[in-house]
Amino acid sequence: MFNIDHLGIAVKSIAAAKGIYEKLGLKISPEEIVEGEQVKLVMIPVGESRLELLEPISESSPIARFLAKRGEGLHHISLRVPDLAAVVKKLKSEGVRLVSNEIKVGAGGHRYMFVHPSSAGGVLLELVESRDQ
């Protein structure tokens, strides 16, 4: 039910950062561009999870701002949860700080919500709806 969907890693250069994973023998997806976030990305399946390398394609990208402030490294942890609406309702009722008020719908129709790092030990925590729901 619960598992780690992916880890988003902010990098200056996908071409440079993907090397270690290629050397480990992992498969790297083709590059994909997400205009709305002004990033390009590749996905690296690892067991039931994926690593997502994120490189900004303009300075207006949130990933560009992250790199300027924090440098390369983990940007977010994405967990699959069984019933996102129920989870979000429960977290709100318990005073957890969420990044937006409503569940958002992203590319491919996946539904997601971010928990603010101040409520999750410094980690930007994405919750996504389980694929098996």
Add this chain to the structure above:
Amino acid sequence: MFNIDHLGIAVKSIAAAKGIYEKLGLKISPEEIVEGEQVKLVMIPVGESRLELLEPISESSPIARFLAKRGEGLHHISLRVPDLAAVVKKLKSEGVRLVSNEIKVGAGGHRYMFVHPSSAGGVLLELVESRDQ
């Protein structure tokens, strides 16, 4: 074969940081102390992986130094690999920067090696031997 064994997350307070995971309905292990690293930790199973919350118990802990420099957040990503000795040999031959020269043996006899963040897109990447080997 390959999967994410665990994510190490540096926190100031396990008591505070574990709250979000309890609210999500995840199980938290009892606290454990690792004297050698001067940390206490809890493990949170998530699918085939685990989240590891790490809190320093003294200022000499590497986690205390990490918190002072970077603040709370992801400390390392640990990947299970099928044949650690072969992987380490290959990475060395390809010039990947490793944190130590030899594979180390940790608590419970698990064998591990760290790849330096400069060779892994800013991420401290731990490689551990697969349990099924």
